[in-house]
Amino acid sequence: MPPVAAQTLYDKIWNMHLVTERVDGTGLLYIDRHLLHEVTSPQAFEGLKLAGRTPWRVDSNLATPDHNVPTVPEERVLGIAGIEDEVARIQVQTLDDNCAEFGIQQFDIRDQRQGIVHVVGPEQGATLPGMTIVCGDSHTSTHGAFAALAQGIGTSEVEHVLATQCLVQRKAANMRIVADGVLAEGVFAKDLVLTIIGQTGTAGGAGFTFEYVGEAVRVLSMEGRMTLCNMSIEAGARAGLVAVDETTLNYLKNLPFSPQGDDWEAAAEAWRGLVSDPNAVFDAEMRLDAAAVEPQVTWGTTPGLVTGISGEVPDPDSFADEATRETARRALAYMGLEPGTAMVDVPIDRAFIGSCTNARIEDLRVAAAVVRGRQVASTVTQALVVPGSGLVKAQAEAEGLAQTFVDAGFEWRAAGCSMCLAMNADRLEAGERCASTSNRNFEGRQGHGGRTHLVSPAMAAAAAIAGHFVDVRELL
Amino acid sequence: MKPFTTLVGTVVPLNLANVDTDQIIPKQFLKSIRRTGFGDNLFDAWRFLDEGDFHKTPNERELNHEFVLNHARYNGAAILLAGENFGCGSSREHAVWALEEYGIRCVIAPSFADIFFNNCFKNGVLPIVLDNVSIRKLFEEVEQREGYSLTVDLPAQQILKPDGVTLAFDIGAHAKHALINGLDDITLTLEDAAAIRAFEAAHRANHPWYFPQ
Numbered sequence: 001m002p003p004v005a006a007q008t009l010y011d012k013i014w015n016m017h018l019v020t021e022r023v024d025g026t027g028l029l030y031i032d033r034h035l036l037h038e039v040t041s042p043q044a045f046e047g048l049k050l051a052g053r054t055p056w057r058v059d060s061n062l063a064t065p066d067h068n069v070p071t072v073p074e075e076r077v078l079g080i081a082g083i084e085d086e087v088a089r090i091q092v093q094t095l096d097d098n099c100a101e102f103g104i105q106q107f108d109i110r111d112q113r114q115g116i117v118h119v120v121g122p123e124q125g126a127t128l129p130g131m132t133i134v135c136g137d138s139h140t141s142t143h144g145a146f147a148a149l150a151q152g153i154g155t156s157e158v159e160h161v162l163a164t165q166c167l168v169q170r171k172a173a174n175m176r177i178v179a180d181g182v183l184a185e186g187v188f189a190k191d192l193v194l195t196i197i198g199q200t201g202t203a204g205g206a207g208f209t210f211e212y213v214g215e216a217v218r219v220l221s222m223e224g225r226m227t228l229c230n231m232s233i234e235a236g237a238r239a240g241l242v243a244v245d246e247t248t249l250n251y252l253k254n255l256p257f258s259p260q261g262d263d264w265e266a267a268a269e270a271w272r273g274l275v276s277d278p279n280a281v282f283d284a285e286m287r288l289d290a291a292a293v294e295p296q297v298t299w300g301t302t303p304g305l306v307t308g309i310s311g312e313v314p315d316p317d318s319f320a321d322e323a324t325r326e327t328a329r330r331a332l333a334y335m336g337l338e339p340g341t342a343m344v345d346v347p348i349d350r351a352f353i354g355s356c357t358n359a360r361i362e363d364l365r366v367a368a369a370v371v372r373g374r375q376v377a378s379t380v381t382q383a384l385v386v387p388g389s390g391l392v393k394a395q396a397e398a399e400g401l402a403q404t405f406v407d408a409g410f411e412w413r414a415a416g417c418s419m420c421l422a423m424n425a426d427r428l429e430a431g432e433r434c435a436s437t438s439n440r441n442f443e444g445r446q447g448h449g450g451r452t453h454l455v456s457p458a459m460a461a462a463a464a465i466a467g468h469f470v471d472v473r474e475l476l
Numbered sequence: 477m478k479p480f481t482t483l484v485g486t487v488v489p490l491n492l493a494n495v496d497t498d499q500i501i502p503k504q505f506l507k508s509i510r511r512t513g514f515g516d517n518l519f520d521a522w523r524f525l526d527e528g529d530f531h532k533t534p535n536e537r538e539l540n541h542e543f544v545l546n547h548a549r550y551n552g553a554a555i556l557l558a559g560e561n562f563g564c565g566s567s568r569e570h571a572v573w574a575l576e577e578y579g580i581r582c583v584i585a586p587s588f589a590d591i592f593f594n595n596c597f598k599n600g601v602l603p604i605v606l607d608n609v610s611i612r613k614l615f616e617e618v619e620q621r622e623g624y625s626l627t628v629d630l631p632a633q634q635i636l637k638p639d640g641v642t643l644a645f646d647i648g649a650h651a652k653h654a655l656i657n658g659l660d661d662i663t664l665t666l667e668d669a670a671a672i673r674a675f676e677a678a679h680r681a682n683h684p685w686y687f688p689q
Contacts, residue, residue: 016679016683017679019675020668020671020675022649022650023649024648024650025648026648028668028672030672030675030676030679032686033686039506039568040569042509042510043509043510043569046509046511051662056672059687059688067506068507085507087507087508088507090509091508091509094509128685131686136567137566138591153567153591154568154569154572154591154594154595154598155511155570155595156569156595156598156599156661157594157595157598159662160661160665163662163665163666164662164665164666164672165676166672168650168661168665202494202561203494203560203561203564203587206589206590207590233565236564236589236590238590257688259684263684263685263689264685266685267685270683302494302564323493323559327492327493327494330492421498422503423503423504423507430527440496440565440566442498442565443498444498444499444521445503448502448521448527
């Protein structure tokens with residue numbers, strides 16, 4: 001037998017799922033798991049029905065409403081009827097109807113397992129190593145933390161996957177991101193990934209699948225790895241991966257959708273091979289010293305416009321080329337920031353702890369530890385904590401974290417996407433400034449005219465207490 | 477899907493990098509369960525001074541006369557000339573639906589975000605990548621000459637400029653075939669149904685844990 005060339009983790013998963021290759025180099029890739037939510041699926045189901053088709057493999061699909069659901073507890077107990085906005089209500093109802101019609105498993109708005117689709121999949125074990133996973137949502141990259149090839153797709157592709165169980169795609173190139181050393185106390189996966197995006201820029205990862213390696217990644221929890229992979233798309237990479245190790249397997253063992261008993265042993269044995277071969281060749285590499293990373297705060301309107309908490313708002317004229325200078329000028333005008341302002345002197349109006357990036361139990365534990373025994377600053381008009389799923393919510397309540405937040409003056413909400421993209425009623429007013437644990441600081445993302453600064457949960461909690469950005473390490 | 481063969485159209489220049497899909501179509505319009513009705517809200521937060529929502533009709537809105545799409549000389553534009561990394565961010569296909577419904581059938585940029593790029597092909601919109609020098613020159617020419625239009629010839633894979641200069645562009649054979657013939661991907665993929673079924677059976681045997689028992 002000829003020797004098999006050394007493969008990257010991405011190569012292995014790709015080859016494991018390649019049904020056929022077309023003459024133009026695109027591949028037909030078999031999809032193991034399809035996650036659905038209410039916003040990007042209705043037109044796909046409609047198309048399927050109009051063509052008289054049915055889902056190729058119903059049991060590969062798992063649905064939950066997340067973008068449009070209210071997070072105010074009094075509204076949530078009413079189920080779909082509690083959605084005040086009629087257009088949004090119809091959309092969530094349509095997901096219900098479509099799942100019922102086709103027999104697709106859904107954690108509906110009243111189900112305790114409901115939540116943000118990228119929190120729900122992993123906590124159920126519906127995300128497994130080596131899988132191909134798609135969802136009509138760009139943050140599907142999250143699931144790459146489990147060595148699954150997970151990618152966001154458009155609605156036409158949602159319909160395509162429903163109808164054919166496949167995705168037509170050109171293989172990406174391999175980029176390895178090596179994080180040497182370990183993150184300092186008070187510095188988290190969010191700070192690491194913001195640092196990476198600060199270096200790659202928002203397009204530096206386009207056409208690549210990332211694999212995150214290095215000591216800093218190996219010691220991260222699964223929650224941290226999910227935060228890291230989640231924001232791969234903000235660097236332009238459609239997917240990010242972390243190789244399987246015992247941390248991965250320990251997390252998945254005994255979850256409801258994970259294989260059980262002898263099946264588990266066989267699966268775990270196979271999954272241990274989901275690592276890049278020692279001599280695998282990457283098309284690009286980026287290396288950074290994780291030990292040198294400090295807590296990060298974005299100052300602009302893309303995630304790549306970021307600095308450390310000890311830094312200041314940059315002077316647009318300090319950038320090398322005119323395009324970047326113009327981008328920075330525009331960003332500062334939108335954000336209402338003056339060059340040279342120390343980040344710790346930037347006051348906030350609201351704080352948001354939530355989203356598929358940072359609404360898992362570990363995120364809430366870290367934030368609660370910062371706020372315990374302290375009070376939200378009087379100048380902060382709202383501090384929100386929105387758990388990533390109903391199960392995270394229950395866990396946080398059982399651990400007393402919810403009470404800690406409430407005692408400190410935070411609002412404790414029900415699970416959903418909430419103010420990450422402000423499709424529901426949780427939103428910024430024009431000109432308001434928010435310390436947010438979400439993933440995008442685009443113009444208007446959290447509300448028309450709203451100003452978003454991306455930070456870790458610890459940093460958002462600290463800013464809520466101080467009323468302005470502050471190095472959370474001073475509060476630990 | 478509407479076939480795309482040759483397009484002759486006015487060009488509107490949007491000289492910004494990293495235009496994200498949240499700008500192309502803001503979140504409040506994503507609540508619709510339909511594929512249509514997004515054109516009036518394309519670039520909503522830039523095109524209008526007031527905040528848009530589902531219940532406002534276009535004539536109730538306050539136009540932002542500074543935004544390029546509102547300049548009379550670009551009325552009826554069918555080609556959008558854009559900066560690098562166009563369409564980054566959210567996977568929302570609503571961004572392409574909004575562009576298409578507004579009348580944009582072709583976007584020319586130095587680079588695109590991956591998901592947006594793919595979404596274009598599913599909707600009869602042609603995304604064209606050109607080198608930075610050609611793009612810079614196009615921006616200059618569009619701004620200098622009112623009514624500047626281009627002929628985009630997909631079968632020949634070239635753009636014809638008013639001065640007779642042609643610019644070649646790349647496109648995958650499969651995507652080109654589907655666009656020219658207005659074919660939907662699902663029909664094409666289902667031609668491989670037997671191969672998918674055979675793959676699936678082998679995959680299930682090798683990796684039973686990916687299939688519920």
